Amino acid sequence: MTAPDPKQLKKIAIEEYETLVQRVKPKPPVLKNSFWAFVVGGLICMLAQAIQNYLMARGMAKTDASSSTSVIMIFLGALFTGIGIYNELGKIAGAGSIVPITGFSNAIVASAMEFKREGYIFGVGARIFSVAGPTLVFGFVISVLIGVIKVFIST
Amino acid sequence: MAFNSPPVLTAWASIVGPREGDGPWGHDFDWIMEDYLFGEQTWEKAESKMLRETVKHAISKRNFEPADVELLVAGDLLNQLVSSNFAARELSIPFLGLYGACSTMAESLIVSSMLMDGGFFAKTVAAACSHHYTAERQFRFPTEQGVQKAPSSQWTATAAGAVLLESIGVGPRITAATIGKVVDMGQKDASDMGSAMAPAAADTIKTHFQDLNLPTDYYDLVVTGDLGKVGMALAQQLFVRDGLTPQPNYSDCGVLLFDESQEVFSGGSGCGCSACVLCGPLLKKMLAGDFKRLLFVATGALMSPTSSFQGESIPGIAHAVAIEN
Structure with a gap:
């Protein structure tokens, strides 16, 4: 019989510990979180829809009304981040307040506020997209890909 | 030592x-x-x-x-x-x-x-x-x-x-200490440091009792730094596994520092957590004679955001300091 391989033993110890951790670790309350994400996310979207309907009722074309609504929602997201309400909302709603456009605005404004103390160039300027950057990069990549696909389909 | x-x-x-x-x-x-x-x-x-x-x-x-x-x-x-x-x-x-x-x-x-x-x-x-x-x-x-x-x-x-x-004076004394090993049990979740640090804490505590050849109920209180509720529960399981009997009277600074109602999730953490609990309530109680022997085991998760993003697991460390009246 050969001596047990220490690497193998370590691996077994790690697996055993992982099982123990999974047993002890509290599970996130998925149902409750989903419920609040649904409610808050839904309310944000309802608000946006109400703004759009209002703009259209005042005689704006649909595309113009959509763009204006996005602008207003981004402004509101930034405003509520600035006065310290959006992060409280995020604690309860999770994805419900991250996914809408207001969440995107929150990520940018929060970074800007955070790094203001390092100055406007190396702080705000350099770090403003530290959280939202990936969204922009992959947004651009996808839009280019879709553009390419469109060229092929239309020719 | x-x-x-x-x-x-x-x-x-x-x-x-x-x-x-x-x-x-x-x-x-x-x-x-x-x-x-x-x-x-x-x-x-x-x-x-x-x-x-x-x-x-x-x-x-x-x-x-x-x-x-x-x-x-x-x-x-x-x-x-x-x-x-x-x-x-x-x-x-x-x-x-x-x-x-x-x-x-x-x-x-x-x-x-x-x-x-x-x-x-x-x-x-x-x-x-x-x-x-x-x-x-x-x-x-x-x-x-x-x-x-x-x-x-x-x-x-x-x-x-x-x-x-x-070196000369009146007050509790540092009689012994154990420098801990870096222990890594492959935990990767940066929002769960307690699980990453608990094995290091258990290892250092076990080593401390073995090195000094002390009974495990020698200390009036064994307190870890900032394992939180999750890590504390794990550490207690590890004490059982390591055969630390009788179970030491055990608590954790991260759990002690805050109330249930304070929305701190698993508990407090950070260097200041164990430092202020030691330099506040714990030493005060020692001075009052509420307990005579304290084993202070501060725990650390040795990670950085860079190491986490690069897929490294979180190694833990714990050092034990024995404080006696």
């Missing part, structure tokens, strides 16, 4: 943030800050001031001046140890900076004690601090960003603690 001429803890001081002050031990801290900026322009400056003021306060309790102290051993969580370095700049005491993540308080006590037992110094200060918002912005997300925290995550404490050690 056991000390031949155990250094004496002659004075200590603690400063905590408003939230920590609202916790169950609010009365036992020397100073509760009214806000997180502490009269400064930035959180980093506030953290440095906390450390500086705590050290000064501890020294002043013995009517000493900073110039009377021969060595300051301190650390914090920030890159390049800025809080400690900048605090030491103002204090102008000879200074050794340490990084042991959240285990720094025990590390600074051990280093000071060894230097004193070796006869190099007669008066040293060991200290550590952390600030919730400086840690958040370095390790996690901008503070105003709306993110949901996992129930296993912990709240970095805004707190600082400092101990004045003298």
Whole structure:
């Protein structure tokens, strides 16, 4: 019989510990979180829809009304981040307040506020997209890909 | 290791943030800050001031001046140890900076004690601090960003603690210490540091009892640094596995520092968490004679955001310091 391989033993110890951790670790309350994400996310979207309907009722074309609504929602997201309400909302709603456009605005404004103390160039300027950057990069990549696909389909 | 001429803890001081002050031990801290900026322009400056003021306060309790102290051993969580370095700049005491993540308080006590037992110094200060918002912005997300925290995550404490050690004096003594190994059980979840650190804590505690050949109920209290509720439960399971019987009377500073209702999830963390609980309630209780023998095991998760993004697991470390009346 050969001596047990220490690497193998370590691996077994790690697996055993992982099982123990999974047993002890509290599970996130998925149902409750989903419920609040649904409610808050839904309310944000309802608000946006109400703004759009209002703009259209005042005689704006649909595309113009959509763009204006996005602008207003981004402004509101930034405003509520600035006065310290959006992060409280995020604690309860999770994805419900991250996914809408207001969440995107929150990520940018929060970074800007955070790094203001390092100055406007190396702080705000350099770090403003530290959280939202990936969204922009992959947004651009996808839009280019879709553009390419469109060229092929239309020719 | 056991000390031949155990250094004496002659004075200590603690400063905590408003939230920590609202916790169950609010009365036992020397100073509760009214806000997180502490009269400064930035959180980093506030953290440095906390450390500086705590050290000064501890020294002043013995009517000493900073110039009377021969060595300051301190650390914090920030890159390049800025809080400690900048605090030491103002204090102008000879200074050794340490990084042991959240285990720094025990590390600074051990280093000071060894230097004193070796006869190099007669008066040293060991200290550590952390600030919730400086840690958040370095390790996690901008503070105003709306993110949901996992129930296993912990709240970095805004707190600082400092101990004045003298080779001769009246007070509790540091009789023994165990320097811990870095233990990595492959945990990768950065929002669950308790699970990453618990094996290191259990390993150091077991080694401490074996090395000194002590019964496991020798100490009136064995207290870990910042395992939180999750890590504490795991550590207790590991004690059973390692055959530590009878079970030591065990608790955790991260669990003690806050109330259930304070929305800190699994509990407090950070260098300041164990530092302020030691330099606040624990030493106060020792002085009052509520317990005579304390094993202080500060625990640290040795990760950085870069190492996490590169897929590294989180190694843990724990150092044990035995404090006896």
